[in-house]
Amino acid sequence: MLIITVLSIVLVILGVSLFKWHAFISLTVASLFLAIFSGMSWDKIVLGYETGVGGVMGHLVGILALGTILGKMLAESGGGTSIANYFIKIFGPKMLPWAMFISGFVVGIPVFFEVGILILLPLVISIHHASKKNILLIALPAIAGLSIVHGVIPPHPGAIAAISIYGANLGTVLFYGLIVAIPSGIIAGPLFAQWIHKRVIPVNEPKLIEVEEKDPATIPGPGLSSFVILLPVILLLFGSFASFLTKNAAVQHVFTFIGSPLVALLISVFVAYILLGFRLGNTKDQIRKFTEDSILPVGSIIIIIGAGGAFKQILIDSGVADVISRMAIHLSLSPLILAFVIAVLIRVATGSATVALTTAAGIVAPIVSHMTGVNLELLVIATGAGSLFASHVNDAGFWMVKEYLGLSLKETFKTWTVLESILSVVAFGMVLILNVFV
Template sequence: MNLYLLAITVIAIVIVILGVSWWKWHAFISLTVASLFLAVFSGLPLDSIVDAYETGVGSVLGHLIGILALGTILGKMMSDSGAGMQVADFFVRKFGVKKLPWAMLLSGFIIGIPVFFEVGLVILLPLVISIRKTTKQNILLIGIPVLAGLSIVHGIVPPHPGAMTAIGIYEADMGRVLLYSLLIAFPTAIIGGPIFSKWIHKRVIPEKEPELIRVETKTANALPSTGISFFIILLPVILMALTVIAPYLKFLPGIVKSIILFIGSPVIALLISCFAAYFFLGYRQGMDRKLIKKLTEECLLPLASIILIIGAGGGFKQILIDSGVGDAIAMMSEQISLSPIVFAFLVAGLIRVATGSATVALTTAAGIVSPVVASMSGVNLELLVIATGAGSLMLSHVNDAGFWLVKEYMGLTVKETFKTWTVMETILAFVAFGFTLILDIFV
C-alpha cells in the first residue's frame, strides 16, 4: 500500500511538472488538478476531497495574505520614491570602484529584504548599467553580486512569500527563521556574489552591451535621504527580530513583552513599516493621497497569481496528509534513514528544476515534507524552512522566468546566462544548504 501511495504521489508531482512546462497551464491549475488526482486515486472519500483542499488553502493563506500584500506595498514605495537607489548609491560611494562587487552585494542584499527579486532588479539595474558605462568593467563583475544578494534573500529570508509559506506549513518559529536565515544568507551571498563574479568575469565576456532600461530618474533633491531609506528598509526586520530577543529580557514587564511580540508579528511589523513608508517616502517627498493610493493599487494587482499558487500548494499539502500519503512517505524515509533537512532540500531542488518556479518548488516540497516530519522528534523546523528554500534556488534554466529576466536585462546570450546566472543560483543553493547542515549541529 505504501508503494502504491508513493507512486500516486510521484504521478501527481509529474502532473504539476507537465502542466506547467508542457501543457502551459498556470501553476494554480496544475497544482489543483494534481491535488484532485492524488485525492481520488489514494482513496479519499469523494465527499471529503473539496473540504480537504479548501482547508489546506485556508490554512496557508490565512496568515500569509496580509504579509504578501503589505510586503509588496513596501517594495513599491521603496522603488518609486528612489529610496532603493539611495541605498545602492551609498554603498558605491563608500566602497569605491575597486570594491564595487562588495558594494553591489550589500545593495542587493539589503534592498532584497523588503522587495521581490524582480522589483529589486528593476531598482538596481539602471545603477549597474550606469556604473558599467562609467568604469568600463565587465557587467558580470558588478551584476552578479547584485543578483546573488537579491536571490538568496528572496529564497530563504522572511517576509518573502516562499519562506513565509514554508514557515506556515512546517509551523516553524518566524523569529528564529529570520535570525538563522540572515546568518546563513550573508556568507552564502558572498561566495555566490563577489567571489564567484571575480572568477567568472575573466572567463565570460558578454558579446553585446546591455541596453540601458529607461526609467524615470529623480534629481538628488527629490530623493529621500540615505538615513530614511535605510530606516524604512530595515524597520520590519528590526521589529520582527525583537520578538526573538524579548523573551530573554527578564527585566521587562510582561505587558511590554506582549507589546513587543505584537508589533513584531509579521503583519503588524509590515503594516507599521508601510505607514512609515507612506509618510517618509510618500508625503514628505511630495506625493499626495491619490498618488499613494494609485501606487498601492498598481502593486497589489499582480499579487493574484502568486497567491493562487501558494493557496493551491496548501491544498496539495492537505490532500497529502488526509489521504495518508504523508504517513507512507514518513515510514519509507525512516527506513532509508534520510535526514528531513536533506530530504527537503532534494525534493525542492527536483521540483525547481522540473517546473522552473521557486515558489512552486518551495510550496510543493514543504507540503510533501511536512507530513514526514510531523511524526518525528528533534527536527529543527526553522532550519527545515531554510533547507527547503535553498533547494528551491538550484539550477535555474530556460523554464524559469528569472532566467530570461536576467538574460535580457544583462544583455547576455542564452549560453552566457547558463554559465553565469544558472551556476550562481546553484552555488547559492548548495552553499546555503551546507551552512544549514553546519548550523544544525549547533542549534
C-alpha cells in the same frame, strides 16, 4: 500510495512545463488526482482542498500584500537607488562587487526579485559605461544579493509560506536565514564574479532600461531608506526575543504583538507612507495608486501558495503522508536532505522557486510531523535553498538576466545558472553545519 504521490508531483511538473498551465491549475489538478486515486471519500476531497487553502492563506494574505506595498514605496521613492549609490561611494571603484552585493542584499529584503532587478540594473549599466569594467563584475554580485534574500529570508512569499506550512518560528528563521544568506551570497556574488568575469566577456551591450529621472533633492537619503527597509526586520526580532528583552509580562505581550509579521509590516507600511510618501511630496491619491498597483501582481503568487497548502492537506487527509513518513523513518533519511532534494527537483522541472518551495514544504511537512528533534526553522531554509538551484530556460528570472545584461544563452548558463546553483549548494551546506550546533 508512493507511486500515486510521485505521479501527482510529475503532474505538477508536466502541467507547468509541458502543458503550460498556470502553477495554480497544475497544483489543483495534482491535488485532486492524489485525492481521488489514494481513495479519499468524495465528500471529503473538496473539504480537504478548502481546508488546506484556508490554513495557509489565512496567515499569509495580509503579510504578502503589506510586504509588496512596502517594496513599491521603496521603488517609487528612489530609496533603492539611494542605498546603492551610497554603498558605491563608500566602497569606491576597487570594491564595486562588494558594494553591489550589499546593495542587492539590502534592497532585496522588502521587494520581489524582479522588482529588485529593475531597481538596480539601471545603476549597474550606468556604472558599467562609466567604469568600462565587465558588466558581470558589477551585476552578478547585486543579483546574488537579491536572489539569496528572495529564497530564504522572510518576509518573502516563499519563506513565509514555508514557515506557515512547517509551523516554524519566523524570528528564528530570520536569524538563521541571515547567518546562511550572507556567506552564501558572498561566495556566489563577489567571489564568483571576480573569477567568472575574466573567463566570460559578453559581446553584446546590456539592454538600456528607461527609468524616470528623479530630482536628487526628492530622493530619500540612504539612512532613511535603510531604516524603512530594516524596520519590519527589527520589529520581527523584537517579537521573537521579547522574553529576553524584558521580564515585564505586559511589555512582553506588547513586543510580541508589534513583532508579529502582520503588525510589523503594517507599522512599516505607514512609516513608509510618511517618510517615503508624504514627506517627499506625494499626494494621498498617488500613494493610493502605488498601493493598488503593488497589490495587483500579488494575486498570482497568493493563489499558487494557497494551492500548495491544499496539496499538503490532501497528503495528510489521504494518508499518503503517513506512508512516506514511515518510509523516511525506516530509511533514516534526514528531513533536511529530503526537503532540499525535493525542492531542487521541482525547481529544475518547473522553473519557479515559489512553486518549488511551496510544493516541497507541502510534501515534507506531514512527514516531519511524525518525527522528533527536527529543527523546523532550518528545514524552512533548506527548502528555500533547494528552490534556488539551477535556474534555466523555464525560469522567468533566467530570461530577465539574459536580456537585460545582453548575454547569449551560453553566457547566461555559465554565469546566472552557475551562480544560482552555488547559492543553493552553499546555503544548504551552511544549514547542515548549523544543524550540528543548534
